[in-house]
Amino acid sequence: MWNQIYDPLHSPVLSTIAAAVPVVTLLVLIASGRVQAHIAAVIAVIVTNLITIFVFTMPANMSIRASMLGIVTGFFPIGWIVLNVIFLYQVTVTTGRFELLKRAVGGVTEDRRLQLLLIAFSFGAFFEGASGFGTPVAITGAVLIGLGFSPLAASGLSLIANTAPVAYGALGTPIQGLASVTGLDPYILGAMVGRQLPFFSLIVPFWVVWAFAGWRGMKDVWPAILVTGVSFAIPQYVISNHINPWIVDIGASLISMGALILFLKVWQPRQLWLSPALRGRDESAATMAAAKPLDKTPLTQSELFNALLPWIIVCIVMLVWGNGAFKAWANAIFVWNYPVPELHQMINKMPPVAPGPTKESAVFAFTYLSFTGTGMLIAAIISGLLMGVGPGKLLTEYGRTIRLCAISLITISAMLAIGTLTRLSGVDATLGLAFAATGVLYPFFGTLLGWLGVALTGSDTASNVLFGNLQKITSEQLGLSPILMGAANSSGGVMGKMIDAQSIVVASTATNWYGHEGTILRFVFWHSIVLACLVGVLVTLQAYVWPFTALVLK
16 A cells, blocks of 8 residues: 655645646646647656656556556547547538538528637537537537638637536536535535536636637627527526536526527627637638638528538437436446556545545546447447448548547547546645645635646546545635535636646647647636636635625535
8 A cells, every 4th residue: 555645845835846847847848839749748747757756755656557547548538539529520521511510500690709609608518518528629629610710719719618517517527526525415516516607607708709809809799698698607507506417508508509599580790700710819820721602502401400410419419428327227238447456446545635544546447338439439420321421431531530630649648647647646636735725815726726626637527526525624624615615626627627738639639730739728828817716706705705605505
């Protein structure tokens, strides 16, 4: 057995600096633009191993095994989702169905700002609710690039838009993960998150359009933005507080899409915004081929159905694959759990991160049939066959997709190696304890702890599992509501989703702009910081100024 050590240098400051080295190395290398993402990720994996072995005293064999577990986990399930989303996209392009989709969206509105609201925010929120784990950014990024947006706009804005729905993603998986480590009621936790995120469901649509078109561009379409935000925020609050936390995103996104489409039947902006590039400096615009004029011929009912068919199939399949009953059935048929030798339950998480010595699990769960990516593959195959693509052609397209995504898959696996290793070594807990030492400012910094967790792990669920119990212990010591701070971990975490390395690689792959991850990171980084701080301010007000929001739920 090996016990995690959170202050190996006998100085909280020095130990925190040492713990920050891996993630700082990764982000600096990517942001520099001089090192390709897959090389930066490999270098960061090596640096992380050196830190965990020589500073945090983790046995070398455990460190290497943890890295290998992360590499495999990176491909299953995250890389598996990306691969099959891109496969579906490639099939729709090959069959001409994507051109029909472009005409369908153009029939709702040609205005790029409104297309962002419909696709990046509302449509993306549906896929976040149905499957999560990288699916929304992969799909919306691919759709936006197909609609003619610049690569930076398509990737960066998909990342920013995929924030407010994240805490309820994959049918409430982050909330369930938070409940499992804190022992708190998931319904109450979900309700508290529903008293935080609706504010940002109102803000984020404005924020996305502002980031794309500037203040004036945003001001000219404010009625549509307000309709989008209100029609998402109110159902998000109502469903989370009065129904359950599992169907929040699906219900809110469907209502939001419907409300926006109906509103655009009676209202259109006075001047259409047709530029595909970000307002201001957008270096990706120079890489775009000349756009073909959009065919404005109205679609027939048959053409509209054919345009939407692949995405209808994806929606149906993702709803099935996200259902807990289906997962239980599928896992009963096919599951292979591989406890990693000399790693599984050989590491103790220690106080104050855990109430007492707690064995860490290190199991690779190969639940192939229930993987979201498997559902996406099945949806792509069904769609392809219904669109008249033969099995041989599907195999050819799949081979092309593997070649297209190969380097991205390597990168994602390396990112997960870093996240898995920092979790099992206690490096991320050291960073968490630094945030927990902020006393009266803890509501603010505790929220940023959730942001840090998602930035490190790429998952709101993983951040909740990692820091949920620490939030509970620290808040009780400080006389704060553990429900408030547990929810804050999840709500703050959603803003870290846009800067986690694996999400950035997913976005660059979906938009066929691989190799420019540094540009994407530099674009979204300050958006992430500012929005996370705004969540922190809200939670601080809830803790000290509006305490009734926490007291009601105690």
